[in-house]
Amino acid sequence: xxxxxxxxxxxxxxxxxxxxxxRLLVSVTGSQKVTMPMTIAMSGIAKMFVGxxxxxxxxxxxxxxxxxxxxxxxxxxxxxxxxxxxxxxxRTVPRLSFARFSPTQL
Amino acid sequence: MNASSxxxxxxxxxxQPSDSSSKRKRxxxxxxxxxxxxGFGDDPNPLPETVALVEDIVLEYVTDFAHKAQDMGSKRGxxxxxxxxxxxRKDAPKLxxxxxxxxxxxxxxxxxxxxxxxxxxxxxxxx
Numbered sequence: 001x002x003x004x005x006x007x008x009x010x011x012x013x014x015x016x017x018x019x020x021x022x023r024l025l026v027s028v029t030g031s032q033k034v035t036m037p038m039t040i041a042m043s044g045i046a047k048m049f050v051g052x053x054x055x056x057x058x059x060x061x062x063x064x065x066x067x068x069x070x071x072x073x074x075x076x077x078x079x080x081x082x083x084x085x086x087x088x089x090x091r092t093v094p095r096l097s098f099a100r101f102s103p104t105q106l
Numbered sequence: 107m108n109a110s111s112x113x114x115x116x117x118x119x120x121x122q123p124s125d126s127s128s129k130r131k132r133x134x135x136x137x138x139x140x141x142x143x144x145g146f147g148d149d150p151n152p153l154p155e156t157v158a159l160v161e162d163i164v165l166e167y168v169t170d171f172a173h174k175a176q177d178m179g180s181k182r183g184x185x186x187x188x189x190x191x192x193x194x195r196k197d198a199p200k201l202x203x204x205x206x207x208x209x210x211x212x213x214x215x216x217x218x219x220x221x222x223x224x225x226x227x228x229x230x231x232x233x
Contacts, residue, residue: 011145
């Protein structure tokens with residue numbers, strides 16, 4: 001029972017650090033106008049996505065009758081399934097990202 | 107933007123996170139991911155290689171998601187949180203969670219503002 005409480009506490013309290021998520025969004029969008037609401041929304045969405053990966057990985061493990069900590073092969077299969085379900089944003093066109101250019105090149 | 111920060115933006119050509127995640131083993135989300143994965147059902151001590159792979163996947167997810175939001179935003183001129191919400195409009199649990207988080211943040215903002223105003227009134231009344 002205590003294990004469940006610990007797990008639940010981890011579930012509730014865990015989250016992506018706001019500063020790091022904001023830095024990531026700024027570097028990806030090449031924009032300084034990344035607001036707190038955007039950071040909060042992205043963090044929430046990303047956390048739920050991690051949940052989908054972990055839950056699917058556990059399903060894969062039970063299908064294979066495996067136990068113990070989740071291994072990368074389970075994650076890879078979970079990721080593949082989530083892509084098939086359309087739960088992963090697709091890369092359409094190779095994007096020009098301003099984040100890749102140094103200031104002198106722009 | 108200097109070259110080191112661009113390492114976080116994945117090359118657009120790859121469609122799979124690479125098996126050798128050594129390119130991005132910065133572990134910027136490593137600590138939180140360990141707790142998160144445990145919370146969602148992994149072992150109390152998730153394997154480091156599993157956490158590293160999930161981090162790669164999450165970085166790619168956020169990158170692609172933000173790029174798509176930006177494509178939405180550019181049509182209306184500026185990136186906004188609405189563009190993020192639009193991308194999860196068909197995913198009810200994610201959409202509802204976002205709305206919940208955003209309204210909580212707004213409430214906190216208003217509460218802090220009210221606190222500041224009260225402090226000023228108090229200070230004024232003591233003069």
